[in-house]
Amino acid sequence: MQLGTGASVVRGAARNARVRPLRTPACAECLRAATLDVRIPPSRALFHAGRPRPSAWAAAVSVAGNIVSNAVTRATKGDMPSVDPLRIVAKEMKFLTGNIRKLLGSGHPSLDRAAKYYTQAEGKHVRPLIVLLMSRATSLCPKAPQRQQATFQASAAIDTSISPPSILSDFNPSAIPESEPAYTDVDILPSQRRLAEITELIHTASLLHDDVIDHSVSRRGSPSANLEFGNKMAVLAGDFLLGRASVALARLRHAEVVELLATVIANLVEGEFMQLKNTARDEANPQWSEETLTYYLQKTYLKTASLISKSCRASALLGGSDAQTVDAAYLYGKNLGLAFQLVDDMLDYTRSEKDLGKPAGADLELGLATAPLLFAWKTMPELGSLVGRKFGNDGDVARARDLVMQSNGIEQTRALAANYAEKAIEAISSFPDSEAKDGLIEMAVKTLKRQN
Ligand code: FPP
Ligand code: MG
Numbered sequence: 001m002q003l004g005t006g007a008s009v010v011r012g013a014a015r016n017a018r019v020r021p022l023r024t025p026a027c028a029e030c031l032r033a034a035t036l037d038v039r040i041p042p043s044r045a046l047f048h049a050g051r052p053r054p055s056a057w058a059a060a061v062s063v064a065g066n067i068v069s070n071a072v073t074r075a076t077k078g079d080m081p082s083v084d085p086l087r088i089v090a091k092e093m094k095f096l097t098g099n100i101r102k103l104l105g106s107g108h109p110s111l112d113r114a115a116k117y118y119t120q121a122e123g124k125h126v127r128p129l130i131v132l133l134m135s136r137a138t139s140l141c142p143k144a145p146q147r148q149q150a151t152f153q154a155s156a157a158i159d160t161s162i163s164p165p166s167i168l169s170d171f172n173p174s175a176i177p178e179s180e181p182a183y184t185d186v187d188i189l190p191s192q193r194r195l196a197e198i199t200e201l202i203h204t205a206s207l208l209h210d211d212v213i214d215h216s217v218s219r220r221g222s223p224s225a226n227l228e229f230g231n232k233m234a235v236l237a238g239d240f241l242l243g244r245a246s247v248a249l250a251r252l253r254h255a256e257v258v259e260l261l262a263t264v265i266a267n268l269v270e271g272e273f274m275q276l277k278n279t280a281r282d283e284a285n286p287q288w289s290e291e292t293l294t295y296y297l298q299k300t301y302l303k304t305a306s307l308i309s310k311s312c313r314a315s316a317l318l319g320g321s322d323a324q325t326v327d328a329a330y331l332y333g334k335n336l337g338l339a340f341q342l343v344d345d346m347l348d349y350t351r352s353e354k355d356l357g358k359p360a361g362a363d364l365e366l367g368l369a370t371a372p373l374l375f376a377w378k379t380m381p382e383l384g385s386l387v388g389r390k391f392g393n394d395g396d397v398a399r400a401r402d403l404v405m406q407s408n409g410i411e412q413t414r415a416l417a418a419n420y421a422e423k424a425i426e427a428i429s430s431f432p433d434s435e436a437k438d439g440l441i442e443m444a445v446k447t448l449k450r451q452n
Helices: 006-016 028-034 056-065 071-076 090-103 109-119 126-138 145-156 190-213 225-229 231-250 255-276 280-284 290-318 323-350 371-379 383-388 396-406 409-427 435-449
Strands: none
Touching (some): 090 126, 126 190, 126 435, 145 190, 190 231, 190 255, 225 231, 255 290, 290 371, 323 371, 323 396, 323 409, 323 435, 371 396, 396 409
16 A cells, blocks of 8 residues: 555554544543443343443443544545455455355255345445455454464364264255365465355344344345245244354354354344333333433444454454454444444435435334434434334324434434544554555445445
8 A cells, every 4th residue: 555545544544543632622421431342231231220320322422422523534525545445355255145155055945045035136245344354454463372273273174064964954955065175365264254254144134034023125126035035934034044154153163253153143133122122211201311322322232233343353363363453353343333333324314215225214114213313302302202102103204304304413423423433443553554454444434435
């Protein structure tokens, strides 16, 4: 990368990134809160405890509301040329969909078709792309000698079963024939490539289930699987994907990575439950409170950032990285995941169905109060009664939408997303300079610029 290009300017910003200066003087509590971890200690999770607690996240939100222009916002304005993250791992990405389909074969033709259905349309493949970039970027980072054995085992036999095949009884007509050499690269290990495929499998499984829950009619510009096959088969296809993802995970022969990715599946379900059910207080008597925002951000971590953060961590573990690198990879993924979902929730208000490839404005129709509305609600108490009845009366959706558009909820959401994107870049600032690191930085910038 040449000095003076936009990417290197952003990279320079990443090296120097600190908590941003504020328009108004920052209170110490806000700054402390902005650095806190979103993971929920079980005893303190809002959905377990009825008792309100001081909200670290709401303080982080007020920090975000005040951030001034910075490297990320400059880059999103388009005055910086950028690297193309996809090009950096293009060879691996080229084989991704084919490899995933090889993991999904079933002797039953209907299941085979349903399981592979969402692999037909070109998805964005954001998660595997991040895992591959992280694998390449961390290949240059310091190693932990005690992890070398696990690293070697994880890459040795990713297509070899642990139990005898006769016991497994899991015929896969699409499996890679023994003689077919898999594509390998020097700095991305076979186990890391397989991890990228596993993240896409888990994500796709969650979409198959999500589309049933959301009564979706379209996905990636085509009819959704629930419409094409019916709810029962769509749910079962999702379960099949999870089963095959679990098999592939076990064959990495790396217990810590298995624990991380298995926890992601539990987190996804818990996040979806949190989304289905508001806090007890909001169900009974909706009033804006910091607890509402905290709950939303916890839900967002579980639903979206958990998969990205834990797969980034797993990628560093599979590469044999030292503890500092493993933690940095996790923090990058966590902050990027939060930024990604905030932008998603913003686009639901600002983009058309044509742009998104799925119905726009779906969140309010589904009764969901996401970041733009939660920010608006703070200054527009009228939104409380609409939240309480999940926008269920005639005219509620249009009224809520109007109020959000009159408020600064969209700008606040964008600012919070930018704050997380900055933190993602800061997390990897100690990584050695490389094209892959530039790609990770660019992913954070692109997350804010994306239109669908
Ligand atoms: C998309 O959300 C959905 C998710 C990010 C996760 C959904 C998780 C589940 C349904 C739990 C079950 C999980 C597994 C692994 C089976 P969205 O509705 O906001 O996005 P969309 O507009 O793309 O549908
Ligand atoms: Mg959905």
